[in-house]
Amino acid sequence: MLSFPEKIQRTLVVHKMVKPGDHLVVAVSGGPDSMALLHALVRLRSSLDLRLTVAHLDHGTRGGASAADAEFVRQTAAGLGIPVVIERRDVPGEREKIGMSFQEAARTVRLRFLESVRERVSADTVALAHTVDDQAETVLINLLRGGGPRGLSGMRPVRDNLIRPLINCTRSEAVNFLQEEGIEYRQDETNRDPRYLRNRIRMELIPHLEQEYNPQARQALHQTARILQWEEDHLNRETEDWFERLGRVEPLSHHVVLECEALKALSPALQARLVRLALERGCGTLRRFTFGHILNVLELLEEGKSGKVVSLPGHWAAEREVNSLKIYKIPEPKSGIINGDNPLSGEGLALQVPGVTAVDALGVRISIEVEQGVHQGAAKPNQALLDFDKTGASLRIRYWRPGDRFQPLGMQGTKKLKDYFKDQKIPRAERKRMTVLTTAQDHIIWVVEGRISELYRISDQTRKTLNIRVLE
Structure with missing residues (x-):
């Protein structure tokens, strides 16, 4: 049976997360998962030829506990002889600016911080401490929200500059490793706050599923995510191929155009994926789009819809023309636009x-x-x-x-x-x-x-x- 560090090493190798000489930024909150990740990587850094930098973000909440977590991480890094970057960010303030829930805002701010640290220290990747438990929670959250295969495929082991070396380890394995090695860690009381959906899933739903339906529910959900990741990769390649045949992005206007007749001949699954890809190509993100928006766009393929327009989030729209479906940005009016105060009105x-x-x-x-x-x-x-x-x-x-x-x-x-x-x-x-x-x-x-x-x-x-x- 593999030890905890050996299991992480296997994940690093199988998913090609690192190569000799890589510099990793390790995201450390002070909690059990991130502390287990940090100490395991310390054990592996010589054999894998890795350099490490610790990064910790103080969210500016929880009063003195937040500052104590930052100090704990600082002392831990110093004891291990590892450089550390610690910053404090006003997450509540950022939440109001970007209009997200607190947890979404915290995640966004944290990822921006980690990427800034990676660039600052010229590191190759950022290592996050997500486990099998986190993956199971993510799959259930997306299932309850009505997510499709992309949402149910959960978190990727590798995505852009992010790696997840603990993605095949459970939270209990991480805690056992810390206890066996006598390593201290911090507990964040907000992780038990029932106001947050993820916490309720962790404390109530998953234990109920394990007790009443499947003792291996976490592993089963983790396996489902892995299977769907494979299938998503295959279907994404298929969708890209079809987009090359019947879609285009107009470089100057950034409009995305799909050929209606060719699109109508495809299966509903491919139609939906092509519309989603077109939205992503045009808008740059799918964060505010729902399956309902995709269905509304697909309705434009029906007979008699020529000239019809569907409004989309973020001042975007989809319009059915005679033989094509166009997705485009509606220009946001600036102050004074198209009124008597605007210099372009009247004589110009x-x-x-x-x-x-x-x-x-x-x-x-x-x-x-x-x-x-x-x-x-x-x-x-x-x-x-x-x-x-x-x-x-x-x-x-x-x-x-x-x-x-x-x-x-x-x-x-x-x-x-x-x-x-x-x-x-x-x-x-x-x-x-x-x-x-x-x-x-x-x-x-x-x-x-x-x-x-x-x-x-x-x-x-x-x-x-x-x-x-x-x-x-």
Whole structure:
């Protein structure tokens, strides 16, 4: 039978968590799990050729107990001859800022702190002390919340810069190791506070399951998570392959587009996974999205849904177009946007020609240069190349208005901007913020970051080029 340190060594090797010469930041709260992890890694550091740094975050709660935990960790690290980084963060204050529960806020703040320590000391990874018990609790929490395979797969042994060397060890094994070695540890009384769901699952639900249904319930839940991790990895690869075939991310607008007909031909499982991947690609996170949001987006695949829009968290939206499903960010209005106080309303904002004008309402700058002769090279999406002698030097930027018309590049006649936006498949939610550049006579020369006017394009007869660029 493997000893506790040997069991951890096996996990480190099987999951390729470390390599010789690695520098690990060990997250140590002072509790039994993290103290067992720290002392086991101390036993293994010579044979595995590891360097260790201890990191402890004082959450600024529990009064003197919190400070005592920090001092305990400091003394422990000093006794082991290991460098230590200890900081205090205002978790209650951060909770109000980011709008999460206390435990979610504490987790977010703790992970940010650990990553900052890793970067500061140039370490390779951060070692966390999550055990089989933590995994079982996580699986049950996600099950009760209605989580899918991703949630039920629990915590990964390795994720980004995080490793979990105790993921195959139980909490009782950690405590037994400490007791056998005569190693002291701290107890956090908040871990027994029944107001927190995880604590109730730990103290009530799991013991009930073990007593009434399966004495090995923790191990069974841990095994379920491991199986689902394998299956998740396989299905994620399948989803990525399908996304390459029928999805795309538009690099400038960051819109994510899926082909409707191809999507409809897939199984509901793949449809849901592709929509979830599209949301993740567009929004960068799935934290605020639920399965209900995914179902709402999938409803747009039904007949007769063309033009329909579904609102999503974080000012995102999904819109069904004729043959595609588009996920996009709805621009958040800034103060004064689209009202009488905004300089882009009415006649608009005068631009410096040549020069750079800050357009605070849009969070951009407009750079305008006057170049001799015809500009060499094609215009980029954030750029317009026009004939200066035709536009003149008095230019303005404003919001478009109902009834506005212009002659798009390459067209013979004029077109209403409303129809132009429809042709370009610009989502309705974005149209109200579209801007145009105009001459002193209020003639539209450019739909900003869209089409220029045919009447003001450069030609072989152009003597001066007006080079307009939108800068972030």
